Amino acid sequence: MSLYLYNGVIHIHSTYSDGALSIPEIAASAAALKLDYMLMTDHNTLKPKFDGLEGYHSSVLVGIGMEINDPADTNHYLAFDIDEDFSELLPPGEYVRRVKEQGGFGFIAHPDENRSHLDAYPPYPWNLWDNQAFDGIEIWNQMSEWMEGLTSKNKFRRVLHPRRSILGPKQVTLQRWDELNLKRKVVGLGGVDAHGVNYKLWGLFRLIIFRYKVVFRTIRTHLLTLNKLHPENPANYKQDITTLYEALRHGRSFFSNHYLGDASAFRFYAVSADSEFQMGDTVPFRPDLRFIIKNTGQAVTRLLHNGQIIANFSAPEISYPVPSPGVYRVEVLREAQPWIFSNHIRIEDVR
């Protein structure tokens, strides 16, 4: 099966909400880093899409969704592939429903946020787990992790080295993700939550610690698409956006911390004598099924079954017989730090 790999960044704010730069300026940062795409999510507005900013900005494909919140400013939801925004703040169940009704899809943003160090930046958790109409979860959020780990002791170091302080998604979120997948497919992504703005951390001392071009070298989401993108033909951008959204929605994707290295060589799929199955796929169990995991080496690869680690590998290419039905995903560590997270492959019991 020939698939195409595209590397990009998701969850970005511009001057349309509380970000520091315009979309063309942010896209220039992404192009300088040779990213293939970026997905904008300004707060509660699709105006940049209505203003015609979706499409190619030089070589970078810019998709425009939005980050929706409720009147209490909790339950943040990253919505994509929608054409209508909601002028009023709605209850969360209502916007999750409306996104779906429009044919769009959405990811719960920073679901388990919990921080107390900065009064000016309270946590924005998700409180609506009974509602199962969402499509996915932002498993790793660069901004949220940075803020959460901040203490009065380490803030100088974290300000000086914002990328070095990224340690991995929250265990509670990973566990939640695995548990949800036992019941139905819930796709994961990694977000940067980039604003490029000054943060007032203490007193009058303001710092720009999250320039777009710095955070774009942290958490990236890698999409495996069925069709090739055509930046040489920008007039056809809508078709290319559809191609990207199909992969994101399906979960044919993985996310990584680019600070630890380029994850482009990573692959996780299942094969049988006559077919190949990708992340996001549901596969009937059969005894000749094997998982193939590829990597660049210098890493430790873990295979998880229903949320439990069942095998560790250090070889760059692994072929491993699928032991039983269940949901499987892969985590890769480098220098003992979380580096790459795959989406799940679901093996169904057909007996």
Ligand SMILES: [Zn+2]
């Ligand atoms: Zn948010």
Ligand SMILES: [Zn+2]
């Ligand atoms: Zn955000």
